[in-house]
Amino acid sequence: MINKRAIQYYFSLQYRMLNRQLSDFGLHPLAGYILSVAAFIGLSVYLFLKTEFAMYIYYLLAIGFTYMLSESGRNGFLKTCFNADEYYKIRIIENALLVLPFVAFLTYKSAFLPAILLLVSAILLVFLSIRSTLNFTIPTPFSNKPFEFIVGFRNTFYAFVLAYFLTIMAVTVGNFNLGIFALLFVLMICMTFYSNPESEFYVWIFSSGTRGFLLHKIKIALLYSTILCLPVVVGLGVFFPENIAAILGFQSLGYLYLVAVILAKYSTFPNKINLPQILVIAFSISFPPLLIGVIPYFYIQSAKKLNEILE
Amino acid sequence: MIQIQNLSKAFGANEVLKNISLTLRSGNVYGIVGENGSGKTTLFRCIAGLEKYQGTIKSDFEKLKNHLGFLQTDPYFFPKITGREYLQLLSIARNSKTTDFDSRNIFELPLNQYAITYSTGMKKKLALTAVLMQENDIFILDEPFNGVDIHSNIIITGIIHKLKALGKIIVISSHIFSTLNDTCDEIHLLKDGVFTKKVLKEEFPQLEQEMKDFVIGNKIEKLKLR
Numbered sequence: 001m002i003n004k005r006a007i008q009y010y011f012s013l014q015y016r017m018l019n020r021q022l023s024d025f026g027l028h029p030l031a032g033y034i035l036s037v038a039a040f041i042g043l044s045v046y047l048f049l050k051t052e053f054a055m056y057i058y059y060l061l062a063i064g065f066t067y068m069l070s071e072s073g074r075n076g077f078l079k080t081c082f083n084a085d086e087y088y089k090i091r092i093i094e095n096a097l098l099v100l101p102f103v104a105f106l107t108y109k110s111a112f113l114p115a116i117l118l119l120v121s122a123i124l125l126v127f128l129s130i131r132s133t134l135n136f137t138i139p140t141p142f143s144n145k146p147f148e149f150i151v152g153f154r155n156t157f158y159a160f161v162l163a164y165f166l167t168i169m170a171v172t173v174g175n176f177n178l179g180i181f182a183l184l185f186v187l188m189i190c191m192t193f194y195s196n197p198e199s200e201f202y203v204w205i206f207s208s209g210t211r212g213f214l215l216h217k218i219k220i221a222l223l224y225s226t227i228l229c230l231p232v233v234v235g236l237g238v239f240f241p242e243n244i245a246a247i248l249g250f251q252s253l254g255y256l257y258l259v260a261v262i263l264a265k266y267s268t269f270p271n272k273i274n275l276p277q278i279l280v281i282a283f284s285i286s287f288p289p290l291l292i293g294v295i296p297y298f299y300i301q302s303a304k305k306l307n308e309i310l311e
Numbered sequence: 312m313i314q315i316q317n318l319s320k321a322f323g324a325n326e327v328l329k330n331i332s333l334t335l336r337s338g339n340v341y342g343i344v345g346e347n348g349s350g351k352t353t354l355f356r357c358i359a360g361l362e363k364y365q366g367t368i369k370s371d372f373e374k375l376k377n378h379l380g381f382l383q384t385d386p387y388f389f390p391k392i393t394g395r396e397y398l399q400l401l402s403i404a405r406n407s408k409t410t411d412f413d414s415r416n417i418f419e420l421p422l423n424q425y426a427i428t429y430s431t432g433m434k435k436k437l438a439l440t441a442v443l444m445q446e447n448d449i450f451i452l453d454e455p456f457n458g459v460d461i462h463s464n465i466i467i468t469g470i471i472h473k474l475k476a477l478g479k480i481i482v483i484s485s486h487i488f489s490t491l492n493d494t495c496d497e498i499h500l501l502k503d504g505v506f507t508k509k510v511l512k513e514e515f516p517q518l519e520q521e522m523k524d525f526v527i528g529n530k531i532e533k534l535k536l537r
Contacts, residue, residue, distance in 0.1 A: 027330070137393055137424065137425060138391070139421055143393075143395075143396055143399070144399065144405065146392060146396045146399055146400035146403070147389055147392055147396065147400050148398055150389075150391065150392055151389045151390065151391050151392055154391035155391060157392075173372070198389075199387040200361060201361075201381070201383060201386075201387060202387075202400070202404075204359065204360070204361055204376065204381075205400075205401055205404040205405065205445075206404045206405075207374075207377040207404065207406055208403045208406075309360065309361065
């Protein structure tokens, strides 16, 4: 027998959790929902304008989100709370809700078959439980300097596979813009490695002072992001030699944003990056010269925060 | 030597530590005992410089934190980092050139596995190994025996004796009296943020009995077990 009240309470809790996350992020929940919808529509339109492979990327993104809900620890917990019927009902509703915006946009683009396929795939994923902590250790070239790139790479290695695949496609069909998209995609993933603050213990352990600590973090980020970008940069450089200046320009700009994100992270440490920092970065994306002021500003703020722990 | 004088710490209106004073000398092992919430971990975090506080903490070192190994009650591990990478991180952070992790892996931990998959005791042992590899002068071990097996318990006791012999300062908190009895030179009782008693080694048996009488009292009878 299905306990409807329990299911309703579960979803009301999810709603409350989401509202609290938005509030912690510095947004009124209503503003958060409006911004999210606007951002989703904006990014979707942009993606479909930029590349003919948008449908595939879109599908992978949507499935990627539902994949996160299939984590075994989370599902194990749900199975202990609810009986089998309730569990499957909850999971189907969750996955369907998550892909709904994607399905709606695909329908708007008259891509009916991919929309149906996406919905069916999301529902089928309910029956898949994924262990996030495998006994198998994913190899990484970054083991010598833990930890952001080790953890980040192991969490997102499939995204790099996608980025390199897009580079091959860009070269094959002679679409330079797609190649640049792949390059920016790699750099963006690297930036996400710095989106959440680590436990303060992992800052405290460093014997170097604040300046040394920040320089160490920036040095590692630049070195390792270069390694990850190298296949894309080399591929584009070889097949689009006339655009080498543009490739190196985007790469350099990416480095600056990476530095800005690292400093933004520590400017609010040990708290998460919140809305003001995001807005500053967003403004600097729309007008890159702002970085000249943004990077030193974040550096000063970071130094203030880190001095409390490191000095 | 570390001198803690009139140390106070409050979280909002909640005063966790109240004018605590304590002197920690080289080659000594200090036990801090208290109920859950008595302020032990906050005291350790203040010494480590992870909390702001009122009062003073003076030491012989220019930067105390760079000579301090802090084993936390519940060490945090990143989701996808191996035991070896964790040791590497803590070594690099202190500019240690240690790379012979395998030969120093006395707890025989599976270093190539993700640390997050370790059991509670294994995590504790990994964190302790990392702290020992940093070659610190002061060790704060917050419940080092928590969750570890009997063999490791004996090894950890041996490690503490060795650190003492090397002239290090060791501060331990534990809820297992026998481990404190085996390792400590003196025990300080912390209650509601205040040190209520200092007990020297020869008085430990008496303290254990007093604690049993005080803590248990007639509480078990109240359960009305049948």
